Amino acid sequence: MISRDHPRYHSLMQREKITDAWRKGILADSGMIAHGRGEAFDYLLGEETTEPARKAIKAAAAALILAENPVISVNGNTAALVPAEVVELAGEIGGKIEINLFHRTEKRVKLIEEVLREHGASEVLGTGKLMHIDGIMSPRATASPDGIYSADTVLVPLEDGDRTEILRKSGKTVITVDLNPLSRTSRMASISITDNIVRAVPALIDTVRELRDAPREELEGILRKFDNTENLRETIKLLDIRRYNPEIESSQE
Numbered sequence: 001m002i003s004r005d006h007p008r009y010h011s012l013m014q015r016e017k018i019t020d021a022w023r024k025g026i027l028a029d030s031g032m033i034a035h036g037r038g039e040a041f042d043y044l045l046g047e048e049t050t051e052p053a054r055k056a057i058k059a060a061a062a063a064l065i066l067a068e069n070p071v072i073s074v075n076g077n078t079a080a081l082v083p084a085e086v087v088e089l090a091g092e093i094g095g096k097i098e099i100n101l102f103h104r105t106e107k108r109v110k111l112i113e114e115v116l117r118e119h120g121a122s123e124v125l126g127t128g129k130l131m132h133i134d135g136i137m138s139p140r141a142t143a144s145p146d147g148i149y150s151a152d153t154v155l156v157p158l159e160d161g162d163r164t165e166i167l168r169k170s171g172k173t174v175i176t177v178d179l180n181p182l183s184r185t186s187r188m189a190s191i192s193i194t195d196n197i198v199r200a201v202p203a204l205i206d207t208v209r210e211l212r213d214a215p216r217e218e219l220e221g222i223l224r225k226f227d228n229t230e231n232l233r234e235t236i237k238l239l240d241i242r243r244y245n246p247e248i249e250s251s252q253e
Contacts (some may be wrong), residue, residue: 011039011047014198017080026111027076028103034158035077041179042196044239049203052234053195059226060155060175060191061207062219067153067173070095071125075102078157078197079112084119085201086157092208095155098147099126100163133166157197161185177201181235192228194235 018027018035049057064070070093072086079086090097099112113124130142131149143149153173156164160176161184167174168188176189177200186192193200211219 010198011042014039014081014196018077020080024111025107026115027080028101028108038158038179038196041181041194041239045179045194045235047196049195049199050235050238052231052238053193053200054203055226056191056193056228056231057195057200057203057207058211059222060193061204061211062214062222063153063173063175063191064093064095064155064204065208065211065214066216066219066223067093067095067151069151070153070155071147071151072097072155073100073148073157073160074098074112074116074126075100075158075160076108076112079115081198082157082201083115085205087116087120089155089201089205089208090121092205092212096147096151097121097124098144099124100143100148102160104142133163133170156185156189157201158185161188164188181232181239186232187229190228191226192232194232 014035022028072090072095074086074097086097089095097116099109099116101108101112109127113127116124125144125147129145131145133143133149148154148167151172153175154167155175155177156167157177164174164176164185165188168190173190174188175191175193176185177193177195177197178185178189179194179196180186181192181194186194193204195203211222
C-alpha cells in the first residue's frame with residue numbers, strides 16, 4: 001500500500017496501474033518501457049502541465065469541438081491509466097472510441113474493450129471488421145471503417161509516429177498526447193500535447209466544456225494562432241532550463 005504522504009505518490013500509483021494492466025494482459029511488455037520513457041520526460045518537465053501544454057490543450061479542444069467525426073484511439077497504456085476519462089471525453093465531443101494496438105491480439109482487444117465498457121463506453125470500435133490504411137508498415141495499419149478510417153480528427157494518445165504521419169497525409173487532423181517533444185509522433189502531429197495523459201485528458205474535458213458554446217469563428221481563430229512546431233520549441237526550452245538549473249525541482253518533491 002502506497003502512502004499518500006509519499007513524495008512520489010502520484011507517479012508510483014501510475015506505475016501500479018501500468019504493472020497491474022500488464023499482469024492482466026491489457027498491456028504489452030513494451031508498454032511498460034514506453035511508460036518509463038514518458039515518466040523520465042515528465043520528471044524533467046516538473047510533473048506539471050506547462051504553459052505550452054496548456055496552449056496545445058486549448059487548440060486540441062477547439063479542433064475536437066469543430067470536428068465532424070472525431071475519434072479517440074486507445075491502446076493498452078491509455079486503457080490502463082485513463083479509461084473513465086477517455087469515455088467522458090468522447091461523450092463531451094460526441095466522438096467515438098477505437099482500440100488500436102501495435103502488439104495486437106484478440107485477447108488484448110477483448111480485455112481493453114471490457115475495461116472501456118466497465119467505465120461507461122456504450123460503443124467500442126476496432127473490435128470487428130477492419131480496413132487497411134495504406135502506407136503504414138505496422139500492425140496499426142488497420143482501422144475501423146466507421147472510426148479512424150473515416151474520421152476527420154483523431155486523438156492519438158501516447159507514441160505512435162508511423163500512423164500519425166500517414167493519418168496527417170490523408171488529410172486528418174491528428175492530436176497527440178506524448179511526453180517526448182522530440183518524438184516523431186510529436187513532430188508529425190497537427191497538435192502535440194506534451195503532458196502526462198493523466199493530466200492532459202481531464203484538462204481536455206474541462207477545456208471542451210469551457211469552449212463548447214464559443215462562436216465557430218473564435219474556435220477557428222484559436223487553431224489559426226496555434227503553431228505546433230513553435231509550441232514544441234517552447235517545450236524543449238523548458239526541458240533545457242530544468243536540466244541545467246538545479247534550483248528547479250520537481251513539483252512532487
